[in-house]
Amino acid sequence: MAHLLALSMPLLAAATPADLVAARSQMALTLGFHIVLACLGVALPAIMLIAEARGLRRGDQDALLLARRWSSVVAVTFAVGAVSGTVLSFELGILWPGLMGQYGAAFGIPFAVEGIFFFVEAIFVAIYIYGWDRLSPLAHFLSGIPIAIAGLGGTVSVVAANAWMNQPAGFTMGADGRISEVRPLEVIFNGATWYEVPHMLLAAYMVTGFLLASVYAIGMLRGRRDAYTRLGFTIPFVVAAIAAPIQIAVGDVAAREIVKHQPAKFAAMELVTETGPQRPIVLGGILVDGEVRYGLEIPGLVSFLAGFDVNTVVIGLDQVPLDEQPPANVVHLAWDAMLACGFALLGLAAWFGLLRLRRRDPTESTWFLRGASIAGLLAIVAMEAGWIVTEVRRQPWIVWGRLRTADAVTAAGGIGISLAAVAILYLALGIATIVVLRALSRRWNDETISAGDLPYGPTGK
C-alpha cells in the first residue's frame, strides 16, 4: 500500500500545459491502437462469413478452412479490441471530465446505442467461435450474421459521436451553462454523421481486406501457391478493392462538407494561407512563418475541388483567429499521407481489375503481389492519418466552437506518468498480439493441407 501511495504522489500536482499534451497523446495512442482492432472487429466477421458461405454452397473445403482460421484471428482481435475499447470509455471520464460533465447528456447517447451493438457482437462472436463442429452448418453460418450487422451498427453509433464533436447539434444550453434540452435523434444524426460514417465503414473494410490479403500475398511470394492461399488472398482483396473507389468518392464529398461547415479545418488541411479565388493545391510542403515552403503547387486546384470552379473563394488561415487555428502542418501532412496511400490502393485495386478483365490471374504477377504485400500497411497508414486529420484539425476545440480541449482536460496533474505507463502497456499488448497471431500462422503453415485431411467443416450433430 505504501508503495502504491508513493507511486501516486506525483499525480497530485495540478494540471499544466504539458499535461494537456500528455492527455491528448494518451488519447491518440489508445484510440490509434484500438481503431485498428475496431476495423478488424467490424469487417473481419463479414469477410469470414463470405468464405464460409462459399464453403457451404460449393463444398469448398479451402474456403471453410479459411473461415475457421479467420475466426481464430477474430477470437484474438475481438478480445484485445474489447479491452482496449473499455480503456477508451474509462479515459473519456478520467482524461476529459470537462467534456463528459458538460456534454455527456448529448454526447453520451450514441455510445449508449453502441452498447447494444457491442453486446450483440460479444454474444454472437462467442457462439460463432465456440460453435464450430457443434452447431449445424446453417445454424453456425447464421450465428455469424448478427456479428456483421452489429459491427455496422456499432460503427454508425461511435462515429456519430465523433461527428457530433465536429458538428454539435441536438441540444440547447440553459442559462446556468448546463444543457437544458436534448433532442436525441438530432444528436445521433448530426450534420457530420452522414459523411463520416460511410467513410469509416469503408475504411474498416479496406484496412481489414488489404491487411488480410497482404498476409497471403507474402505467402505467395514465398512460394505457397496452392488454391487455399490464392483464395485466402482473393476474398479479402476483392472486398477491399470494391471499397477503395467508393471510399475516394465518399472522401471527396466529405471534404466539400468541411469546406462548408468547418472552413478553418479545410484551410489547415490544404495549407490555404490567404482567402481568395484560384487557390492552389499544395502537395507536401509545410508552413514556415506563415509561408508555404517545399511543396508542389498546382494552381487553382483547391478552388476547383472546393466548388468545381477555379474562381471559388476558399477561406484561408488569415480568416481564422490565431487562437482558433489548428496546427496546420500536422493536419496537412497527415492529409497528404492519407491521400497518397488512398490513391496508391486505388491504383492497386485498378491493376487487379484490369488483369482480371484481360483474363489474367493477378496472383501470377510478382510485381502485383509485391504491391499487394504492402497494401495492408498502406491502408492502416491511410486510416490513422485520416484520424489525425479529423482530430487535430478540430483543435483547439474538443466540441467544435463550443468547448476548448484545454477546458475539458482533467485538473489532476501527472498525466505524463500515466502516458508513459499506458505506452509501455500498449507496446506489450501490441507485441503479444502479434506474437500470438504469428504463432498461429506458423502452426497453420506447418499443417499440410490436402483434400483428404478435412476434419474442419462444420458438421451437425
Next chain:
Amino acid sequence: MTPAESVAVVLWLGTMIYAVFGGADFGAGLWDLLTGNDRRGKAQRELIDRAVGPVWEANHTWLIFDLVILWSAFPGAFAAITSTLYLPLALAAVGIVLRGSGFAFRKLSLRLTGRRAFGLTFAVSSVVTPFFLGTVLGGIASGRVPQAGGGDPIVSWLNPTSIVIGLLAVAAGAYIAAAFLTADARRSAPTVVDAFRQRTFGAGVVAGGIAIAGLLVLRVDAPRLFEGLTGPGLPFVAGSVVAGSVSLALCVVSDARWTRAFAVTAVAMIVLGWGVAQYPLLLPPDLTIAAAAAPDGTLQALTVITVAAVAVIGPSLALLFWLQQHRRLESHPEGQALSREPRRPPP
C-alpha cells in the same frame, strides 16, 4: 417513478448483473490462480476455461453498459466520480486489459511457458480488478466524491469503507464463481466437483464474514450508509443473509443448482440494498438522483435504448447461456491443436 429514477433503477440493475456475472468471471480467475501447479490444476483450469471462454466478453459488457448510462443520464456525477477516483479507475482499466488479453492469449498459446505467463496475467488481474472497482463503489457510497468533482484522489478510495467493499467484491466473486463452477463440473468434470463445492463453502463463509464485519466498519466510517442499510435497506440486507445461509446449507448437502441460485441472490441483494439505502441520493451526501439527471430528452432516449437492449440482448444472452449449458459451445477453431499439446510437469 420519475424518468430519472427509472434510469437510476436501470443503472443499479446493471451494476447488480455485473456484480453477479462479472464477479463470477473475476472469481473464476481467482480460482485459476489458486488451483495448484500445471498437473494438479489441469482439470480445474480446463473447466474454468470452458466455463469462462464463451461468456466473459458478454459478462464484461455490463460494465460498459453502466458507464454509458451513467455518463449520459448523470453526466455531472460521472465527471465528479472520474475526476476524484481516477487512480482506482485507471488501475481497474489496466487490470481489465491484462485480464482479457491474458485469457485470450492463453487459449491460443501452445507452449507451456506462454500459457503460464498469460495464465498468470489473467489470474492475478482477475483478483486485483474487482478490488479496485469495489474501492470506487466504496468511495461513492461513503460520500467521498464531492459533487463538483476533484475530491481527494487518495483518501477517496483508500479508506475503511472502500477497502471493505473492495475485499467483499473479490470474495463475493470467488463465492459465486465457485458455485457456478460446481454446477458446471457436475455436467462435464465430475472429478473436480468436490473441490469447487468446498471452495463455494469456504468463499461463502469468507464473503459473509467480510459483509458482516463491513457493516461494523460502515457504522463508524459511513454512518449514513449504515443507517440506510439498517433502515430502508434492511429487508435486502436480511434477504442477503438468509440467501447466503441457505446457499451454504445447500452446499453442504450438495445441491449445486440451488446453491448457485441462492449465492447469486445473496450477492444481488447487497447491490440492491445499497441502492435502496442511499435513495434518493446518487452521490452522497447531497447530490440527489433528480438534481443530477440529464434533461428529459436524454432520459427518454435511454429508456428507449434500455427497452431495445432488453428486447435484443435478453434473448441473445439466453441463447448463449442455453447453448453453453447444453455443451454446444465447447469447440474452438484451434481446439484440436490445443488438445494435442503435451502437458509437462513443472520442473
